[in-house]
Amino acid sequence: MNIVAATDFSTRSNRALRQAGLLARSPDATLHLVHVVDEDQPAELIRIEEREAQRVLVEQIASMPELQNVQCYPIVVKGHPFDGILRAAAAADADLVVMGAHRKQFLRDIFTGTTIERVIRGGRYPVLMVNNEAQRRYERALVPVDMSDTSADAIRVGLSTGLLTQGATTILHAFSPMTKARLVRSGASAAVISGYVDSERLKATEELRKFLVANKLGTQRWSLQVGEGGPMQVITRAVSERQPDMLVMGTHGRSGLVRALIGSVTEEVLRSLSVDVLVVPPAGSERTMSNPLIGTDPKA
Numbered sequence: 001m002n003i004v005a006a007t008d009f010s011t012r013s014n015r016a017l018r019q020a021g022l023l024a025r026s027p028d029a030t031l032h033l034v035h036v037v038d039e040d041q042p043a044e045l046i047r048i049e050e051r052e053a054q055r056v057l058v059e060q061i062a063s064m065p066e067l068q069n070v071q072c073y074p075i076v077v078k079g080h081p082f083d084g085i086l087r088a089a090a091a092a093d094a095d096l097v098v099m100g101a102h103r104k105q106f107l108r109d110i111f112t113g114t115t116i117e118r119v120i121r122g123g124r125y126p127v128l129m130v131n132n133e134a135q136r137r138y139e140r141a142l143v144p145v146d147m148s149d150t151s152a153d154a155i156r157v158g159l160s161t162g163l164l165t166q167g168a169t170t171i172l173h174a175f176s177p178m179t180k181a182r183l184v185r186s187g188a189s190a191a192v193i194s195g196y197v198d199s200e201r202l203k204a205t206e207e208l209r210k211f212l213v214a215n216k217l218g219t220q221r222w223s224l225q226v227g228e229g230g231p232m233q234v235i236t237r238a239v240s241e242r243q244p245d246m247l248v249m250g251t252h253g254r255s256g257l258v259r260a261l262i263g264s265v266t267e268e269v270l271r272s273l274s275v276d277v278l279v280v281p282p283a284g285s286e287r288t289m290s291n292p293l294i295g296t297d298p299k300a
Helices: 011-023 043-063 081-092 106-112 115-122 149-160 180-185 190-214 231-242 257-262 265-272
Strands: 002-006 030-037 072-078 096-100 127-130 141-144 169-175 223-228 246-250 276-280
Touching: 002 011, 002 081, 011 030, 011 096, 011 127, 030 043, 030 081, 043 072, 072 081, 081 096, 081 115, 096 115, 115 127, 115 265, 141 149, 141 231, 149 246, 149 276, 169 190, 169 231, 180 190, 190 223, 223 231, 231 265, 246 265, 265 276
Parallel strands: 002 030, 002 096, 030 072, 096 127, 141 169, 141 246, 169 223, 246 276
Antiparallel strands: 127 276
């Protein structure tokens, strides 16, 4: 597996590097550590920053315990952060991009998004946003699904990367009982309303089982949970109750000003929940590549 871990040398990025190192412990894994130097500055300053960044990357590879006995390649590129990361991911033919949670600048983010959101939008690479301290394995994963192809793809990627394990994953689906408000307005008893909601929950659970079977994902390996309410409300409640160490979500890849203004459930999760999140773009998203990069292994 080819893993690209992006770093700006912050504490947040160091957590991501450590997690990426643990994920790259398998013999067939390769880890590319990427730092992007801002190209909107004088050429001499760019050269100085490139040399310094290369030195720090090599130093981190030598000193960070999680990177020991891992095949690591330091890569320094010029450009805007999200573009440089995407070019590095393309050159490495990445199976996974690992990034730390970035500081948010509210007004700018409304229109352009954080670096991690722009990487997710701009590529077709699964992106793991690391919020917490590194851990060898994710023991409790939560996978919110809307029963779309994108949700099925997210589960498949979670399995193929080894981030999802059988028996330790909850598949979550939000449902809204459409007639509940009408029953309340008509003065129906609490028992009638509760019975209606329970019947809708059973229907939603059965639909979830059919969705998993139709996508050849089975039902035995997962714990299934169906929650009443809007998607973000249900996800937030489930995170509070189950305390997962990772969420796995698909994104529908909307773009443009409408998306920037109204956002998406995935983006809201990235911005508001303090849990590691694996985000999987839609299958078939365009992968762009320019200026192929070649890293050198300081251990070779």
